[in-house]
Amino acid sequence: MPSRQSAGAVAATPLIDMDAVVLDTETTGLDVRKDRIIQIGAVRLHGPDLLDDKKLDIIVNPGLPIPPSSSRIHGLTDAHVAEKPGFAAAAPVASAYIGQAVVIGHSINFDMAVFRFEAARHGIGWPQLRVLDVALLAAGLDRGLVDTSLDSLALSLGIPIEGRHTALGDALVTAGIYRALVPKLLAAGVRTLGEAELLSRRPANLIAQQEQAGWFARPDDRPDFAGAAIRSGGRRAVDSYLYRQRLGDVMQREIVSTTPDASLHDAARLMNELGIGCLFVAAGEETGIVTERDILRAVAEHGPGGPAKRVGDVMSVPVISAPSDTFLYRALGLMARRNLRYLGVAGADGQIVGLFTLRTLLRERALATMSVTDEIAAANRPRELARVQAALPGLAAGLLADGLEARAAAAVIAAESRAMTARAAEIAEAEMLAEGSGPPPADYALLVLGSGGRGESLLAPDQDNALVIATDYERDLDAETDWFARFATRVNEILDRAGIPYCKGGVMAKNRAWRKRLSEWTSEIEGWVRNPSPETLLNVDIFYDFTAAHYSRTSGARLADLLRRRAMETAADAHGLLRALGEATGGHGAPLGLFGRLKTDADGRIDLKAGGLLPITAGARVIALRHGIEALSTPRRLRETAAKAGHGQTDADILADIHGFLLSLILTQQIADIEAGISPTNRVAINSLSSQDQHHLRDALGRVELIQTMVRDLLGSG
Structure with a gap:
């Protein structure tokens, strides 16, 4: 029987989709x-x-x-x-039944x-399997828990006991206990397999008893929490080309x-002369497309009369398109x-400015890289989005292993987070339509704020989002029954369940302060200008990095553009x-x-966001x-502002490099922490860095104050 190393479950696997x-x-x-096995259930x-x-x-x-x-038992x-x-x-039957799954049991190490x-x-x-012990989980959640027996846990959680001391009966009771523990784990912030494994290490006394009983016969019987695969480069590299290039580049x-009104014969002749496979068609206010497949289909259906048919009779309207800043991997998905064989490329105003065609080589390179975006598009429940969220650490690790710089990897993470927010909005809209609440009663745009808006997201997500609604919406936005109040609440719930937790600061569309009409946002911004209080500064910091993740199909995008224009003009x-x-x-x-x-904390770590990234961003x-x-990314803001103001580029380049270096250190640490079941933060363990990286870090942190010089110089110019 072949050995298997639990390839099906990684530390980031969400419990709700495991x-x-x-x-x-x-x-x-x-x-x-x-002793010997006599029953398996x-x-x-x-x-x-x-x-x-x-x-x-x-x-x-x-x-x-x-x-x-x-036998008496x-x-x-x-x-x-x-x-x-x-x-x-x-044994082969049991092994095949388990497959790549995580094994759960009561005292499962026995x-x-x-x-x-x-x-x-x-x-x-017999394979090395990842396991979860409900006794250890329960004791990890409740440090004061004394009795962790199966009967006691079942009684305390209200789980009926049937078939006690039969393998299947006890497995069913254990399943009931685990299912009852899942909401408690989620409430405690334990969302992933790795975090559950880490929680299971807390009851040291129980673990010591299991060790004394010989349940861990070899040193490698325990799961490896060290994240060595990340540090050693053991991750499979991902083809980063598709994650670096955008439609506008190619x-x-x-x-x-x-x-x-042109005939298909004329269209076919023009395509043949130019060696192309499609033509755009000006169809009133919209743009259509006719392809060689359309012409072949017309000939097949109409015979000799096919070439005489009008282009307008067979064309597709409108052209399916994507914005020019769309990453290639998303476009291919x-x-x-x-x-599609042809994809229109849209400019900032939504007009078609180019064409992207699917070439065989690019398609071959893309086959292994489209799963994340496909899963977002196909997701219909939070657990399916949680599966995507769980894939991001592995994706990031693969991109870094392939040589992609951390800043570009962060842009990919941000793009996926925005896509997840958009999909959560689509799910919420569909649910409200199904329950009889109807479609959106007014145009709106759902905005992603902060690092997600800047395209600089890492792997410690939280929700920073807002709604801008058409000014002419006359219903009461404060009412709990309002369509937008219920919609925003459901979006935030879906994202939280998917592993993007609620914002601790309350910066979420479900809160009225972040759900406003366009006119209200305009007044809010003017209020910030009149009264730049400490609270105002916090709001400005996060608001001015917004980008639209999802919007109503009519004029939602225009709402976001208007808000951007007014916000920039006011500021x-x-x-x-x-x-x-x-x-x-x-x-x-x-932190020097x-x-x-x-200067490290008690755990030997440094918060590189507070001590480095925040002042630069x-x-x-x-x-x-x-x-x-109007650029949102930090490096572009630095360089474009310096260029426009006639300021030397040296400081901007240094700060942009420091920004990228700090992102790299934080992202690498987060990947390792997730592998170890530790909730990712912005704190980096200094002892995990090479002496060279420690030297670079000291130098980088010592130069962060350059941003203050740039701010003093450039605020007064222009």
């Missing part, structure tokens, strides 16, 4: 080294859902007499097992130890058009889903507000001590606002 097998055994005794779970139709119940002949003391005697298969026959010794006794392999800029001349923002950039001291020593934002720079 494939699991709840397993129990009955044995001839409690000595894992010499198991049930399947997907997330917290029990798959009732898929149970495993096997009686095993242990090959030796069953002690009467054992489980009721199985030598007569019951006499005609049953031995372990060598039962069962795994018995399996391991049985396999060794019969000369067959699109065909010369587009050829025809009219709806769209084309695969819609079965450019708001000298008091900009001055207050500039002064705030000096409030983040670099005497002689440039790195905040400073870049304020100078960009002063000079009307």
